[in-house]
């Protein structure tokens with residue numbers, strides 16, 4: 380069943396059009412990763428899906444009654460503010476201690492309930508955000524660079540957790556990531572965005588591409604050259620060798 384259908388979507392901030400003619404559909408249980416260079420409109424697309432950026436053109440259709448869990452790119456909590464994990468989780472959701480504990484269990488952090496938010500490591504903090512997003516049993520999780528600031532093993536562990544959550548709850552996942560090499564194995568589909576969808580494919584297609592090895596150490600520019608697809612246009616960000 381299709382949960383999210385984005386049709387011919389354009390998003391603009393004033394006269395600045397940042398997304399043009401984007402088509403995207405996410406089905407139940409699917410893990411879809413959006414990659415693309417800085418400023419390519421990834422966050423704007425997620426914001427359009429949650430209704431925070433009205434379309435300049437086109438539409439976003441959500442399955443009626445769709446429950447969305449959103450994990451933001453970053454969330455700053457004043458380190459001098461005394462707030463436990465439980466209180467933090469209950470700020471935005473009507474949930475009891477049991478519900479908080481279950482959500483923390485689901486992200487593999489059952490013992491954090493009484494800890495201070497300020498005492499958490501980066502990885503623990505992100506998992507608490509994930510747990511908070513899971514409280515209402517969402518049909519789809521939207522993650523905006525949820526592993527920002529984590530090291531590679533931390534990111535890999537986080538994405539494994541996402542896969543586990545998907546297996547256990549059946550929720551779909553639409554996430555933005557720059558960690559292509561870690562995220563690929565966890566994704567059913569990778570969508571490359573650069574103001575529009577320039578290409579997409581399964582990780583298997585990506586992994587079997589000869590250019591795949593160029594990813595490691597090649598940065599985002601290399602990553603964008605990886606996908607097997609037919610280009611009928613050019614991007615300044617594409618390395619010359621990929622032309």
Ligand SMILES: Nc1ncnc2c1ncn2[C@@H]1O[C@H](COP(=O)(O)OP(=O)(O)OP(=O)(O)O)[C@@H](O)[C@H]1O
Pocket residue numbers: 392395397415416417418419420421422423424
């Ligand atoms: N609220 C806003 N007002 C005006 N311009 C904005 C706003 N939010 C984003 N933009 C612009 O829209 C473009 C796309 O931004 P967006 O945050 O969607 O990109 P992104 O791909 O998520 O980038 P990054 O990888 O750096 O997070 C950028 O040029 C950005 O400056």
